[in-house]
Amino acid sequence: MRRRALMASLAALAAAPGRVARAQEAPIPIGLVAVLSGPNAAYGTAIRAGVELALGQVNAGAARLRLIVEDSGGSKDGAINAARKLIGRDRVAAIIGPTLSNEMFAMGPVTNARGIPTIGTSTTAGGITDIGPFIFRTALPEADVIPVTMKKAASRGVKRVALMYANDDAFSKSGFEVMRTAAAGTGFTILTVESFGSRDTDFSAQLTKIKGLAPDAVGISALVEPVAGVLLQARQLGFGRETLFIGGNGSNSPKLGQIAGTAADGLIVGSPWFIGKQDPLNLAFVAAFRARFGRNPDQFAAQAYDTLGILAAAIARAGNADPARIRNALLKTDRVGVMGPFRFTERRDPASTEGVVVLEMQGGAFRIAG
Numbered sequence: 472m473r474r475r476a477l478m479a480s481l482a483a484l485a486a487a488p489g490r491v492a493r494a495q496e497a498p499i500p501i502g503l504v505a506v507l508s509g510p511n512a513a514y515g516t517a518i519r520a521g522v523e524l525a526l527g528q529v530n531a532g533a534a535r536l537r538l539i540v541e542d543s544g545g546s547k548d549g550a551i552n553a554a555r556k557l558i559g560r561d562r563v564a565a566i567i568g569p570t571l572s573n574e575m576f577a578m579g580p581v582t583n584a585r586g587i588p589t590i591g592t593s594t595t596a597g598g599i600t601d602i603g604p605f606i607f608r609t610a611l612p613e614a615d616v617i618p619v620t621m622k623k624a625a626s627r628g629v630k631r632v633a634l635m636y637a638n639d640d641a642f643s644k645s646g647f648e649v650m651r652t653a654a655a656g657t658g659f660t661i662l663t664v665e666s667f668g669s670r671d672t673d674f675s676a677q678l679t680k681i682k683g684l685a686p687d688a689v690g691i692s693a694l695v696e697p698v699a700g701v702l703l704q705a706r707q708l709g710f711g712r713e714t715l716f717i718g719g720n721g722s723n724s725p726k727l728g729q730i731a732g733t734a735a736d737g738l739i740v741g742s743p744w745f746i747g748k749q750d751p752l753n754l755a756f757v758a759a760f761r762a763r764f765g766r767n768p769d770q771f772a773a774q775a776y777d778t779l780g781i782l783a784a785a786i787a788r789a790g791n792a793d794p795a796r797i798r799n800a801l802l803k804t805d806r807v808g809v810m811g812p813f814r815f816t817e818r819r820d821p822a823s824t825e826g827v828v829v830l831e832m833q834g835g836a837f838r839i840a841g
Contacts, residue, residue: 498530498537499792501782502557504550504568504578507542510696513726514771515542515570518592520764521775522567528759529783536783543569547577554578558585564792565590567778571694572596572642579606588798590782592774595720596645600819605798607819609778609810613646613720616741616827618653623739623829623840624717625657629687632659632717635677635701636692638666646692646719654690662686669697674704682708688715691722698722699730706734715739723770728835735832739840743826744773744810747839756809777808 503522505515519540526538539561541553550569557563558581565588569578575594582589583603591599591608595616600606624632632654636647647664654661662684665677678701681689689705691698698718705716718727718740727735746757746767756776760768768776781804788803789796806813814822831840 498535499786500537500539500561500563502554502561502563502566502568503538503540504543504553504557504566504570504574505540506545506570506574507540509545511545511571511694513695513724514593515545517724517769517771518568518570518775520760521592521768521772522779524756524760524763524772525776525779525783527763529779536786539563543571543574543578545571545574547574550574550578551581554581554587554589558582558587563587564786564794565782565797567592567775567782569594571640572599572645573640575599575606576602576641579603582606586798587794588782588785588801590778590801592778593720593771594642596642597649598645604819605794607801607815609774609781609813609821610720611743611821611827613649615821616743617646617649617719618656619827620717620739620741620829621650621653621657621659623741624688624715625659627715629715630659631662631684631686632688632690633663633665633681633684633686634661634690634692635665635667635674635681637669637694637697639668640694642721643669643693643719646721650690650692650717650719659688667693667697667701669694671697672700674701675708678705678708678710682710686714688717690717690719692719694721695724695726696730699727699735702727702731702734702738712737723830723837725767725769725836728832732835736834738832739829740832740837741827742770742830742837743821743828744770745828745830745837745839748809750809750811752807753809773809777806777810777813780808781806781813 543549572594579602583605637643716738722740785800788800811826829840830837
């Protein structure tokens with residue numbers, strides 16, 4: 472009878488994430504590895520908020536899942552050490568994170584070797600799921616998003632582009648390769664390719680060269696802080712609104728507007744989510760997020776929110792905390808969340824790209840690009 476009660480409760484959790492499996496005596500520990508300090512903390516802070524909001528809804532009324540959070544600090548070693556703590560000390564059944572692709576390439580082999588399902592919510596670089604069979608991601612790869620952005624640029628008359636990228640991290644380099652391929656595939660002439668370090672603050676040499684070539688658009692593949700720095704310096708050097716700036720997934724943060732202000736106006740970027748999406752699930756998510764945190768969610772919070780729901784439902788289907796069973800249950804995901812319909816491919820990437828929209832920064836906030 473106890474077993475039947477447990478399975479009934481687990482089935483209820485899978486069907487309705489806000490309802491709790493009460494028969495589980497001890498909550499199942501799951502880990503979150505996120506960048507919560509340093510220059511990229513805006514991403515990790517949003518991810519943590521999205522996970523915690525979903526966890527509260529899943530656990531409403533009784534403890535079912537126990538979240539243990541580790542700050543990676545944005546470094547490879549920090550991510551590896553965080554994973555080792557979660558696996559060895561806390562005996563987690565699964566891990567959400569880490570935040571950055573660089574971190575996943577370092578941490579993923581550790582968790583995969585230990586057979587711990589690991590779900591990246593923001594790791595968009597190519598090759599992430601090639602790490603191993605226990606590595607998943609709910610973030611759309613850049614290869615699925617950037618071509619949509621390039622098509623939008625073409626519709627605005629762009630024909631000649633310059634490309635810039637940070638040459639010292641996996642995410643930015645992978646995004647740049649996608650950007651270059653997508654630009655060529657769209658028929659753009661690539662006038663020049665300029666690189667910089669992700670901690671650089673002076674981009675004047677690269678931007679002066681680009682300005683002399685008079686491109687219609689400048690594509691930038693980097694995390695949010697260097698992108699903001701490029702935009703601020705570009706405006707100082709006289710780049711007008713006639714030059715379109717195109718971002719990759721690193722630009723999908725409200726922090727871009729907070730740092731660059733009006734210098735970021737006009738930048739376009741592809742995204743699998745938009746706050747203004749008029750869908751009941753999304754409206755409820757946005758309202759709940761605002762009520763709890765006093766601010767608007769971003770794409771990273773939305774992806775993390777859905778990811779916790781996906782993981783909770785997989786644990787329910789698995790019937791216990793065995794990581795191998797959870798991994799197999801994740802592969803059977805078929806769920807509708809705030810990001811829209813979601814399934815994993817056999818390679819553990821998102822199966823659908825139908826929700827990609829192109830956003831434009833205006834007045835410090837994103838809106839649907841016209």
